[in-house]
Amino acid sequence: MTAPLIKLNHIERSYPLGKQQFTYVLRDINLEIEEGDFVSVMGPSGAGKSTLLHLLGMHDFGWTGEFFLDETPVHRLKPKERTTLRNEQVGFVFQNYNLLDDLTVYENLDIPLSYRRYSKSERTALVADTLDRFSIVGKKDLYPRQLSGGQQQLVSIARAVIAKPKLILADEPTGNLHSGQAEEIMQLFKKLNTEGTTIIQVTHSETNAAHGNRVIQLRDGWIIK
Amino acid sequence: METLLQDIRFGGRMLLKNKGFTLVAIATLALGIGASTAIFSVVDAVLLRPLPYANPERIVSFDAINPSAGITDGNLSAPDFFDWQKRCDALEHSALFVSGGAILAPEKSEPVRVPRAVVTSDFFPALGVQPVLGRTFRAEEAKAGAEPVALLGNNLWRRFFNSDPSVIGQRTSVSGRMVTVLGVMPAGFAYPNGDTEVWTSLQVNPAKEARDNRSFEAIGRLKPGASLTQAQTQLSAINAQLAQQFHETNKGWDVHLYRLQDRLVREVRPSLLALLGAVFFLLLIACANVANLLLARAAARRREIALRAALGASRARVWRQLLTESLLLALVGGGLGLLLSIWLADLLAGLGLTDLPQLASGLDQRAVLISLALSLFTGLLFGAAPAWQASRLDLNKTLNEGGRSGGDGVSSRRSRDLLLVAEVALSLVLLLGAALLIKSFQHLRDVRPGFNSAGVLTMSVSLPYAKYPEDAQRTQFFSQLVDRVRTVPGVQAAAAVLSLPLNGSNYSVGRAFVPEGRPQTAEAEGNANYFVATPGYFQTVQIPLLAGRDISPNDNAKSPMVIVINQTMAKRYFGSPAQSLGKHLTVWRDEKFAREIVGVVGDTKDTTLDAPIEPQMFVPYAQNATWGAMSLAVRAAIEPTALTAAVREQVLALDKGEPVYRVQTMEEVLHKSTATRRAAMLLLSAFAGAALLLAGVGIYGVMAYSVSQRTREIGIRMALGAQTGDVLRLIVRQGMLVAGAGAAVGLLASLFLSRAIGTLLYDVRAGDPATYAEILFLLIAVAFTACYWPARRAAKLNPVVALSEQ
Known part of the structure; x- marks a missing residue:
C-alpha cells in the first residue's frame, strides 16, 4: 500500500488575542489525502477553509502538529526547504485570479518557471505547450485587464499547472465567475485530475463539489466530516 | 471664502493626522528653503545689489x-x-x-x-x-x-x-x-x-x-x-x-x-555662484522629495478623492483642496526655513566666506520676500503633480477597488521615478562638486608654507614719519623694540619684517633688480618680492637658511650693503644657492649701489598657499629703513596669545603714543589664507551631505511606498514560488534601475557643471576620474541601502497576509 500524498496529524493553528489568550482557527486536524484525489473543502465563512489551504500550500508556518507531503515531514523543514518543496509539488489557484497586472499572459505563465530556475529554452517550450493546451495562444500578448474573468481564471489555472505540480490548491476558483464559466473551470479541473493531478479546492458550491470524489466539511476549525 | 477656510482646516487636520509624513516634508522644505534663502541673501548683498553710490x-x-x-x-x-x-x-x-x-x-x-x-x-x-x-x-x-x-x-x-x-x-x-x-x-x-x-x-x-x-x-x-x-x-x-x-x-x-x-567681488564671485547653484539644486531635491511624498499620499488617498468627486466636488475643487494642503506645508516649511536661514546667515558671516562689508547687513526684507516666494513656488511646484493626477481619477474603478488594491497608475509611478532620477542626478552633481573641493582643500593643506606657523605671535607697529622722520630713528626704534621683546619671559625669538608670509601684514612690495654682469635696463631686470627685516627674522619664523648667513646686527647703514635671497631666486638667476653667495645684484630703480648676496633661505608662500613661489629678497632693515610700518614676529615658548599684553607694553614703553594693531598668531594668518576655500568647501559639503540624506530618504520613501503598493503582487509571486532572494532582487533592482538612471544623468551633467568650479580647485582636475568613481560608489551604496530595507521587509512578507490585501 502506498503512502498518502498528504498526511496531517493533530494540526492546530491559532492567533494570539491578548495576554495568554488565543483564538483557534484549526483544531486537531487529522487528515489523509491520496494521490489522484479531487477533494472539496466546504464549510461556512470563518470555518478555517482558506487557512487549511494556505497551510497545505506552505504559505503559513505558524501551526503545530505533523504535516507530511509525499512522505516528506514538512513540520521538520526549514523555511527555504519548504519553499523548494512547494515549488516542486504545489500549484495555486486563487478566487480573484491574482494575475500580475503589469505582465502579459505569456509573462504570467513564465513567472513560476523563472522561480524554479528552468532554463530559457525549457521555459519557452513549456509556456508554448501550456498556451496551446489551454487554447490561449491568441491571448499571449494581452494584459489581464484585457481578459474576461473566466479567461483570467483560465490563465491562472494554466499558471498553476505549468510547472507540473502533483497537487493543485484552489481557493474558491469560481467565486468571481458566472455559472457557465464556473462549469468550464470545473471541467478543466476534472480533466487535470483525470490526468493524475491531485486537486484540493475550497468551495461554497455543492455543484462544484460534486465534480470531486471527496468532501471535507469544516466548522469552527474542526473537521466534522 | 468659507470653502477655502474649510479646505485650510481640513488640510491642517490631514497634516496633523499624518505626523510622520508632515514632519519629514516640513523638515525637508525647511532645509531647502532655509539654505537657499541664506545663500541667496549673501549673493544678493554681494553680487546683485548695486553699490550704495550714485550711478x-x-x-x-x-x-x-x-x-x-x-x-x-x-x-x-x-x-x-x-x-x-x-x-x-x-x-x-x-x-x-x-x-x-x-x-x-x-x-x-x-x-x-x-x-x-x-x-x-x-x-x-x-x-x-x-x-x-x-x-x-x-x-x-x-x-x-x-x-x-x-x-x-x-x-x-x-x-x-x-x-x-x-x-x-x-x-x-x-x-x-x-x-x-x-x-x-x-x-x-x-x-x-x-x-x-x-x-x-x-x-x-x-x-x-x-x-x-x-x-x-x-x-x-x-x-x-x-x-x-x-x-x-x-x-x-x-x-x-x-x-x-x-x-x-x-x-x-x-x-x-x-x-x-x-x-x-572678483575673488569671491566663483565661490558664491557655486554655492548658489548648490542650494538651488538642494531646493530642487527637497521639492522632488516632497512631491514624491505627496504623490505617494495622493495615491493612498485615491478613494477619498474619488468619493469627494462622486459627492459633487469639481475638478477645480479637488485641485484647490490638494494645493491648499501643499501650500500649507510649504508655508510652514518656509517659515522654519526662514528661521534656519537667519542662523545660517550668521554662520556664513562667521565662516569668512567673504570679508565684504555688504555681508554685515545679514538677512533683510528682501530675504523674507525671497523665502515667501520660494515657499509659494515650491508649494505650487510639488503640489501640482499630485493634484493633477488626483483630478483625473476614474471614479467607478477607484470606488470599486475599494481604494486598496491595484495601487496607483503607471503615470503616477513614472512621475515618481522621474522625480527620483532627477533627485539622484542633482545629488550626484552636488556630491561631486563637494568632493572636488574637499580634495582641493586637502591638497592645499598639504602645501608647506615654508615657515613654522606654530607658536608665533604677530602684530604691526606703524611709526609716523612726522614723529620719526629719519631712517636712523626708525632703525633704532625697531632695534630696541626687538631687544626688549626678547627679554619678555616666554619669548624665544623676535624680529621685525616689512611683510609677513601669506599676506599676514596685508602689505607687499615688489622691486626690480639686475644681477651683476647685466646692463641696468628694463630688458635685463628681474622682479622679486622685497622685504626689509631685522636680524633674527628667519630664525623667528623658522625659514631655513640654506647657504651663507643670516642678516646680522653688524649689517648697518655704514657696513657693506648685503642681501639675502630665497632658493627660487638663487636657482633662477644664479644657478644654485651655493653659487649665489658672494654674487652681487642691484635694486636698480631704487638704489644706485650693488648688494652682495650673503645668504640663501628656503622659499615661503607670500600671498596664498596656492600661488606659485616668487623670487624673494631680504634686506637688513638697518640698511633700508624707508618703511615706518613693520610687523613684529614673536616666537613663544608658551601659548603665543598670552604674550600679547607683555609685547604691547614693550611698544608703549618705547613710545606711549604707538598703538599696536593687527594682532594675530601666524596660525590665524595661515587659517585666514584658506578661509574662503574652507568656507566654500564646508558649505558645499554640508549641502551635498544634506542632498545625499534627502536623496537617500527619497529613494527609501519611494521604495517603501512601492513595496506597500506591491504587497499583493509580492504575495502572489511568493505563492508562485518566489524565494527571499527573488523578492529582494525584484525590489532592489527596481530602485537601483532608477538610481542608476539618475547617476548616469548626474554624471553627464557633472562633466559640464564641474567646470563651473574649476577656478576653486587646486591640484585636482574638474574631471578627476578617482573622485568620480568614489562619489559614484558612495551614491550607489546609499541608494542600495535605501532600497535594501524596504526590499528586506518585502521579502519577509507573509504571503497569506499579503494575499489577503485584496
Whole structure:
C-alpha cells in the first residue's frame, strides 16, 4: 500500500488575542489525502477553509502538529526547504485570479518557471505547450485587464499547472465567475485530475463539489466530516 | 471664502493626522528653503545689489597689468595716472589713493590706530558720495605744502567726537600731524577698505614722482554716455604712447579697467555662484522629495478623492483642496526655513566666506520676500503633480477597488521615478562638486608654507614719519623694540619684517633688480618680492637658511650693503644657492649701489598657499629703513596669545603714543589664507551631505511606498514560488534601475557643471576620474541601502497576509 500524498496529524493553528489568550482557527486536524484525489473543502465563512489551504500550500508556518507531503515531514523543514518543496509539488489557484497586472499572459505563465530556475529554452517550450493546451495562444500578448474573468481564471489555472505540480490548491476558483464559466473551470479541473493531478479546492458550491470524489466539511476549525 | 477656510482646516487636520509624513516634508522644505534663502541673501548683498553710490554702474577701478611680467592686478604710478586723467575724455572724474592706517589722537582720548585712505580731491565725486556735514576736498588741498585736511567716518565721529557738529574746522592729530576736519561722511561709507574711518588729502607732485613707483590705487567715474570699452581703449592707447616715451619704466605696462562692483567681488564671485547653484539644486531635491511624498499620499488617498468627486466636488475643487494642503506645508516649511536661514546667515558671516562689508547687513526684507516666494513656488511646484493626477481619477474603478488594491497608475509611478532620477542626478552633481573641493582643500593643506606657523605671535607697529622722520630713528626704534621683546619671559625669538608670509601684514612690495654682469635696463631686470627685516627674522619664523648667513646686527647703514635671497631666486638667476653667495645684484630703480648676496633661505608662500613661489629678497632693515610700518614676529615658548599684553607694553614703553594693531598668531594668518576655500568647501559639503540624506530618504520613501503598493503582487509571486532572494532582487533592482538612471544623468551633467568650479580647485582636475568613481560608489551604496530595507521587509512578507490585501 502506498503512502498518502498528504498526511496531517493533530494540526492546530491559532492567533494570539491578548495576554495568554488565543483564538483557534484549526483544531486537531487529522487528515489523509491520496494521490489522484479531487477533494472539496466546504464549510461556512470563518470555518478555517482558506487557512487549511494556505497551510497545505506552505504559505503559513505558524501551526503545530505533523504535516507530511509525499512522505516528506514538512513540520521538520526549514523555511527555504519548504519553499523548494512547494515549488516542486504545489500549484495555486486563487478566487480573484491574482494575475500580475503589469505582465502579459505569456509573462504570467513564465513567472513560476523563472522561480524554479528552468532554463530559457525549457521555459519557452513549456509556456508554448501550456498556451496551446489551454487554447490561449491568441491571448499571449494581452494584459489581464484585457481578459474576461473566466479567461483570467483560465490563465491562472494554466499558471498553476505549468510547472507540473502533483497537487493543485484552489481557493474558491469560481467565486468571481458566472455559472457557465464556473462549469468550464470545473471541467478543466476534472480533466487535470483525470490526468493524475491531485486537486484540493475550497468551495461554497455543492455543484462544484460534486465534480470531486471527496468532501471535507469544516466548522469552527474542526473537521466534522 | 468659507470653502477655502474649510479646505485650510481640513488640510491642517490631514497634516496633523499624518505626523510622520508632515514632519519629514516640513523638515525637508525647511532645509531647502532655509539654505537657499541664506545663500541667496549673501549673493544678493554681494553680487546683485548695486553699490550704495550714485550711478554705481559708472564707477570704475584701475588695475595695472604687465602680461610679460605676469602682473594682472598691480598698483599704479602717479605720473601715469595724471597722464590718463589729462588725456582720457571718457572719464568724468578720477582719483588716486593709497590705503593704510593712521594713528588718531583726539583730545582726551588714547591714541588709536584707525584705517585711513589718503585720496586726491576727485575721490568723492568719482564715487558720487557727499558728506553729511561739511565738505569734501578741493583741488588746491592736494597740492604739496597745502594745509593738511581730513574727513571723518560717521562711526568714528560718534565714538571720538560725540557726534558733535562743531567738529568741522577743528584740528586733530592724525599720525603725528595736526589736520583740520573738513567734514563727516555718511553712516556706512567706508570705501576703499570696507572699514576706512579717516580720509586725508593726498598731496602728490607728479613731476617729482617716479614712473616706476607703482604704489597707488585709482578709481574713476565714466562720463554719462561713455562706455567702459571706450575708456579702456583710450587708456590702452595712452599707455602705448607712454611705453614709447618712457621705455625704461613703462614698457609692457597697461591698465585694466573694471566696473568697481565687479572688481570688489572678483575673488569671491566663483565661490558664491557655486554655492548658489548648490542650494538651488538642494531646493530642487527637497521639492522632488516632497512631491514624491505627496504623490505617494495622493495615491493612498485615491478613494477619498474619488468619493469627494462622486459627492459633487469639481475638478477645480479637488485641485484647490490638494494645493491648499501643499501650500500649507510649504508655508510652514518656509517659515522654519526662514528661521534656519537667519542662523545660517550668521554662520556664513562667521565662516569668512567673504570679508565684504555688504555681508554685515545679514538677512533683510528682501530675504523674507525671497523665502515667501520660494515657499509659494515650491508649494505650487510639488503640489501640482499630485493634484493633477488626483483630478483625473476614474471614479467607478477607484470606488470599486475599494481604494486598496491595484495601487496607483503607471503615470503616477513614472512621475515618481522621474522625480527620483532627477533627485539622484542633482545629488550626484552636488556630491561631486563637494568632493572636488574637499580634495582641493586637502591638497592645499598639504602645501608647506615654508615657515613654522606654530607658536608665533604677530602684530604691526606703524611709526609716523612726522614723529620719526629719519631712517636712523626708525632703525633704532625697531632695534630696541626687538631687544626688549626678547627679554619678555616666554619669548624665544623676535624680529621685525616689512611683510609677513601669506599676506599676514596685508602689505607687499615688489622691486626690480639686475644681477651683476647685466646692463641696468628694463630688458635685463628681474622682479622679486622685497622685504626689509631685522636680524633674527628667519630664525623667528623658522625659514631655513640654506647657504651663507643670516642678516646680522653688524649689517648697518655704514657696513657693506648685503642681501639675502630665497632658493627660487638663487636657482633662477644664479644657478644654485651655493653659487649665489658672494654674487652681487642691484635694486636698480631704487638704489644706485650693488648688494652682495650673503645668504640663501628656503622659499615661503607670500600671498596664498596656492600661488606659485616668487623670487624673494631680504634686506637688513638697518640698511633700508624707508618703511615706518613693520610687523613684529614673536616666537613663544608658551601659548603665543598670552604674550600679547607683555609685547604691547614693550611698544608703549618705547613710545606711549604707538598703538599696536593687527594682532594675530601666524596660525590665524595661515587659517585666514584658506578661509574662503574652507568656507566654500564646508558649505558645499554640508549641502551635498544634506542632498545625499534627502536623496537617500527619497529613494527609501519611494521604495517603501512601492513595496506597500506591491504587497499583493509580492504575495502572489511568493505563492508562485518566489524565494527571499527573488523578492529582494525584484525590489532592489527596481530602485537601483532608477538610481542608476539618475547617476548616469548626474554624471553627464557633472562633466559640464564641474567646470563651473574649476577656478576653486587646486591640484585636482574638474574631471578627476578617482573622485568620480568614489562619489559614484558612495551614491550607489546609499541608494542600495535605501532600497535594501524596504526590499528586506518585502521579502519577509507573509504571503497569506499579503494575499489577503485584496
